[in-house]
Amino acid sequence: xxxxxxxxxxxxxxxxxxxxxxxxxxxxxxxxxxxxxxxxxxxxxxxxxxxxxxxxxxxxxxxxxxxxxxxxxxxxxxxxxxxxxxxxxxxxxxxxxxxxxxxxxxxxxxxxxxxxxxxxxxxxxxxxxxxxxxxxxxxxxxxxxxxxxxxxxxxxxxxxxxxxxxxxxxxxxxxxxxxxxxxxxxxxxxxxxxxxxxxxxxxxxxxxxxxxxxxxxxxxxxxxxxxxxxxxxxxxxxxxxxxx
Amino acid sequence: xxxxxxxxxxxxxxxxxxxxxxxxxxxxxxxxxxxxxxxxxxxxxxxxxxxxxxxxxxxxxxxxxxxxxxxxxxxxxxxxxxxxxxxxxxxxxxxxxxxxxxxxxxxxxxxxxxxxxxxxxxxxxxxxxxxxxxxxxxxxxxxxxxxxxxxxxxxxxxxxxxxxxxxxxxxxxxxxxxxxxxxxxxxxxxxxxxxxxxxxxxxxxxxxxxxxxxxxxxxxxxxxxxxxxxxxxxxxxxxxxxxxxxxxxxxxxxxxxxxxxxxxxxxxxxxxxxxxxxxxxxxxxxxxxxxxxxxxxxxxxxxxxxxxxxxxxxxxxxxx
Numbered sequence: 001x002x003x004x005x006x007x008x009x010x011x012x013x014x015x016x017x018x019x020x021x022x023x024x025x026x027x028x029x030x031x032x033x034x035x036x037x038x039x040x041x042x043x044x045x046x047x048x049x050x051x052x053x054x055x056x057x058x059x060x061x062x063x064x065x066x067x068x069x070x071x072x073x074x075x076x077x078x079x080x081x082x083x084x085x086x087x088x089x090x091x092x093x094x095x096x097x098x099x100x101x102x103x104x105x106x107x108x109x110x111x112x113x114x115x116x117x118x119x120x121x122x123x124x125x126x127x128x129x130x131x132x133x134x135x136x137x138x139x140x141x142x143x144x145x146x147x148x149x150x151x152x153x154x155x156x157x158x159x160x161x162x163x164x165x166x167x168x169x170x171x172x173x174x175x176x177x178x179x180x181x182x183x184x185x186x187x188x189x190x191x192x193x194x195x196x197x198x199x200x201x202x203x204x205x206x207x208x209x210x211x212x213x214x215x216x217x218x219x220x221x222x223x224x225x226x227x228x229x230x231x232x233x234x235x236x237x238x239x240x241x242x243x244x
Numbered sequence: 245x246x247x248x249x250x251x252x253x254x255x256x257x258x259x260x261x262x263x264x265x266x267x268x269x270x271x272x273x274x275x276x277x278x279x280x281x282x283x284x285x286x287x288x289x290x291x292x293x294x295x296x297x298x299x300x301x302x303x304x305x306x307x308x309x310x311x312x313x314x315x316x317x318x319x320x321x322x323x324x325x326x327x328x329x330x331x332x333x334x335x336x337x338x339x340x341x342x343x344x345x346x347x348x349x350x351x352x353x354x355x356x357x358x359x360x361x362x363x364x365x366x367x368x369x370x371x372x373x374x375x376x377x378x379x380x381x382x383x384x385x386x387x388x389x390x391x392x393x394x395x396x397x398x399x400x401x402x403x404x405x406x407x408x409x410x411x412x413x414x415x416x417x418x419x420x421x422x423x424x425x426x427x428x429x430x431x432x433x434x435x436x437x438x439x440x441x442x443x444x445x446x447x448x449x450x451x452x453x454x455x456x457x458x459x460x461x462x463x464x465x466x467x468x469x470x471x472x473x474x475x476x477x478x479x480x481x482x483x484x485x486x487x488x489x490x491x492x493x494x495x496x497x498x499x500x501x502x503x504x505x506x507x508x509x510x511x512x513x514x515x516x517x518x519x520x521x522x523x524x525x526x527x528x529x530x531x532x533x534x535x536x537x538x539x540x541x542x543x544x545x546x547x548x549x550x551x552x553x554x555x556x557x558x559x560x561x562x563x564x
Contacts, residue, residue, distance in 0.1 A: 057449060081451035093446040095439060106439050107450050109432060155450070 006069055008033040008193045009054060009085075009163055014063030015217075016049050023049040025217040026063065031210075033162075036185065036194045038208035040201075040228075042237060046217040047197045048090055051165050054195070055087040056080040068162065082110070086161035088152045090168050090197070096141030100132060100151055103140050107155035126158035127151075129184060146173045153184070163193045170200050182206050205229075213237070253562035254430050260563065261426060261508060265419045272411050284411045286512075286519050287418040288475050289495075293503070293511030294421045295468030296496035301505035302429060303461040304441030308363045308493050309350070309370030310469050315377065315488035316346040317470030319384065322483035325392055327383060332399040332478055339477075343470020344463060346373075351462030355455060367493070374488040389484020397481055410479050417475050418512070421468055425508045426564045428464070437461055441506070469496070502543055504550030508564040513551050 007030035016024040024046040031037045039047050052058035054065060056077030065073045072080050081087070095103050104123045112118045127133040130150040135143070140151055149169060156164050170178050178200065185194060185207045198204050204211060204225065211228045213220040215237040221228060228234055268287070272280060292314055299305050320342030324330040330338070354365045378386045394405045402409045428434040436457050439447040448454045477483045486492070495518075496511075503514025521539055526532035547554045556563040 055449070076453075078448055078451050078453050081449065087449050089446070089449070093443060093449075095442045095446065097442055098439075102435075106435065106447070109435075110451055159451070 012064040038204040041214035045214040084162035086156040101136040108158040126154040257564040284414040287414040290512040291421040292472035293499040299465035307366040309366030311492035312370040312373035313466035313469035314473035316342040317473030321474035339474035343467040347466025504553030507552040510552040
């Protein structure tokens with residue numbers, strides 16, 4: 001693939017060490033605007049640490065991160081979010097003792113100043129997209145686990161981000177919910193760049209334009225779903241060396 | 245704890261609290277002198293507790309050093325009056341400035357820590373503040389404290405040592421603090437404070453500068469505590485190092501826990517309850533702290549959300 005335009009988000013040799021452990025090791029990475037990029041890899045490959053550095057939750061030990069043409073390496077997470085990056089946690093992180101409505105309100109209200117009508121519309125629209133609009137007055141903590149995941153995605157969408165980072169969004173969802181999620185991601189794909197850490201290969205194959213495979217903190221391969229499916233290194237990383 | 249945001253709920257809650265202020269106004273014509281004096285004192289101490297509640301109840305930060313903010317206001321008021329001959333009006337301003345400066349400085353440093361470390365750091369700063377007051381005993385009169393003369397306690401033409409004036413001054417201050425708290429809780433800033441209490445990491449990753457919000461919460465909380473300290477010095481004519489001691493850092497925590505953390509009215513109810521618990525039990529036994537302690541244990545076991553917290557949970561979910 002020829003990269004002619006500036007990438008939407010890119011990492012230039014970023015690393016993260018935790019004491020002596022190297023979680024992410026000099027990764028170069030770039031995603032063009034509007035692409036859905038899946039990040040896969042075995043457990044412990046450094047996927048969450050890697051996207052954590054992109055969104056600012058985890059500081060880099062070395063390297064540089066560019067977002068939308070600007071160097072954001074030194075920006076704290078909340079400023080990166082306000083520049084258009086939304087992030088959902090691997091382990092569901094919502095406000096259990098607030099209503100769904102208030103959860104989404106917190107996510108989106110800073111975008112709108114005092115435009116209460118726009119806030120209300122965004123809340124309804126975002127909850128509508130994940131199918132939770134009829135529950136907006138319920139306490140978020142009373143939802144099932146799958147619904148809490150969807151609420152967190154609604155909070156991400158409500159920020160109208162340019163870049164949406166989803167860390168294992170389908171973990172714990174029922175099959176019917178996964179089908180809805182795949183449909184939603186495809187719809188959103190045109191409007192925003194999406195990074196998707198995902199273990200469910202069906203979801204990856206059904207949504208991703210490109211896949212980056214991480215293993216032991218390094219990029220093992222990047223390519224289309226078809227390339228990755230046929231890549232021998234990837235098969236070895238996932239399944240172990242096979243003796244022919 | 246449920247924070248509703250609808251307009252009608254906010255309005256119902258406002259009317260409820262305005263009703264309470266009205267009731268407190270009427271009570272002064274009914275109460276016997278003893279309880280009349282007590283209630284004035286309770287209202288001032290409740291302002292201290294309301295300040296504490298902004299940080300502890302709404303933002304989720306447990307400070308063990310609020311006595312230094314109370315004392316900053318008390319001495320910010322008392323010292324210039326006694327040593328510089330200031331009238332109460334400019335002294336009130338110097339008390340508020342002292343509260344802002346001390347809480348901004350301490351908050352800036354203490355917020356580099358969190359959780360248990362934050363408790364320890366605030367405790368240590370308050371202890372340093374207490375020792376500083378003792379060290380400058382020449383001016384502060386240390387533990388013994390100093391009296392502000394009756395003739396000097398005249399503000400805007402009102403003699404604040406006179407019981408009726410004192411009661412109404414306390415009521416005005418109480419009303420301001422209560423209404424400010426309600427206003428804050430329903431503001432966008434207040435919602436972010438509550439969000440930090442409920443889930444700090446999520447709030448940061450939704451695009452909020454958590455550290456700044458916490459710092460502002462410390463400043464608002466500390467300044468309200470200082471205002472209460474200033475009022476205490478002015479209305480009761482005394483400033484002393486006891487009010488800067490650990491004991492006075494623990495009191496607002498107890499009052500807020502008893503009344504209900506994160507409720508606008510909880511601090512007042514908690515202060516009222518504990519004041520009379522000690523008052524009544526000490527009338528028939530010298531082991532009154534044993535009775536107070538037992539009551540606290542029982543309340544914590546059976547009403548973990550405090551008196552107002554449980555009342556809100558069971559009866560009026562719209563309460564601020």
